[in-house]
Amino acid sequence: MKHKQVNLSKNQQIVLETIRKAKKPLKAYSILSSVKKKGINAPPQVYRALEKLVELGVIHKIESKNAFVDCKNSECETSKATAFSICKKCQKITEIMNSKLSTYLTNFQDNTGMKYEKYNLEFYGLCKRCKL
Ligand SMILES: [Zn+2]
Numbered sequence: 001m002k003h004k005q006v007n008l009s010k011n012q013q014i015v016l017e018t019i020r021k022a023k024k025p026l027k028a029y030s031i032l033s034s035v036k037k038k039g040i041n042a043p044p045q046v047y048r049a050l051e052k053l054v055e056l057g058v059i060h061k062i063e064s065k066n067a068f069v070d071c072k073n074s075e076c077e078t079s080k081a082t083a084f085s086i087c088k089k090c091q092k093i094t095e096i097m098n099s100k101l102s103t104y105l106t107n108f109q110d111n112t113g114m115k116y117e118k119y120n121l122e123f124y125g126l127c128k129r130c131k132l
């Protein structure tokens with residue numbers, strides 16, 4: 001597993017590092033308070049950086065938690081196709097990397113005639129440790 005290489009602005013770099021260092025998904029306000037120490041004081045700058053990083057696919061947003069995690073899948077190039085497994089007990093969140101699933105979902109169609117453009121899935125259950 002390796003991180004994607006992308007050109008980032010200084011603010012984006014700082015925000016990304018903060019998220020990478022965290023062991024758990026970070027909410028925007030925790031990101032705000034940790035980047036403050038590094039000289040970014042304006043929330044809009046942080047929000048803009050987050051938005052851009054999500055768009056680039058280097059971080060993902062866990063919608064249900066309103067929190068951000070860094071992408072650990074160098075093959076995941078887009079912010080438009082993400083799936084996570086979330087442990088109900090310890091809250092551990094893992095990005096799901098399963099080519100069968102992504103192929104299926106990318107080609108997913110149903111009879112509504114809708115053209116789907118993105119998905120952001122969250123699977124809930126118990127992780128290896130918690131199910132014991
Ligand atoms: Zn990813």
Ligand SMILES: [Zn+2]
Nearest residue numbers: 087090127130
């Ligand atoms: Zn667990």
